[in-house]
Amino acid sequence: MSDDHTHVQEFFGARAADWDSRFPDDGPAYAAAVAELGLREGDHVLDAGCGTGRALPPLRAAVGPSGVVLGADLTPAMLQAAVDAGRDRAGRLLLTDVAALPLRSGSLDAVFAAGLVAHLPDPARNLRELGRVVRPGGVLALFHPIGRAALAARQGRRIAPDDLRAEPNLRPLLAASGWRMTSYVDEDARFLALAVRED
Secondary structure, three states, rough: OOOOOHHHHHHOOOOOOHHHHHHOOOOHHHHHHOOOOOOOOOOOEEEOOOOOOOOHHEEEEEEOOOEEEEEEEEOOHHHHHHHHHHHHHEEEEEEOOOOOOOOOOOOOOEEEOOOOOHHOOOOHHHHHHHOOEEEHHHHHEEOOOOOOHHHHHHHHOOOOOOOOOOOHHHHHHHHHOOOOEEEEEEEEOOOEEEEEEOO
C-alpha cells in the first residue's frame, strides 16, 4: 500500500462500520492464532494494525489481568468500531502508525499482526520497528483468517510471484528485519507465520 496515511485511513475508514459484519465467522480463527503465540500470564503484547480489535479479547484471555494488551491502528474509524464493540475493555487502544511506535525498545513479549504485512509501505523497515519493541526471544505472528489462494480467489485475482506472504519471500524479509521464522501455514482456512526476535 501507499505510504500516504490519508489513503490508508480513507480505505479502512470507509469500511470500518461494517467490517465485522462482513467477516462474522473469523473469531475462532483469531483465537486459534493467538493460542499459537504461547503467551503467558503477565505478558505484554501488541496487536499491530488492530482494526476493529478482533484479536484483543483472546489476547487478554491469554495474558490475564496482570498482562498488558495494546491495540495500535492508523485509522480512527477502526478504533471507534473497536470501542463500539466493547473491545477496548480488553486492551488499550493507540491511534498510531506501526512504523513509529510510541513504545520503549524491548518492552513487549509478542506482536500479533492480522492482515498487516500487505499494507506496510516499507516492509523491511516496518518489521524492524516491530522487532525494536519486542524483547529478544519474543514472538511475532503474521496472521490472516483466510489463506493466500482463497483470498486471491475471493478478490478475483491470482497470487503474484512477488507476494510478500509467499514463504520464499517472507522468510528472508523477516531474517533481514531481525526475525527468524519458526513456522509457516498457508491453507484455505488461514495464513499464519510465526517468527522469533533474534538477539
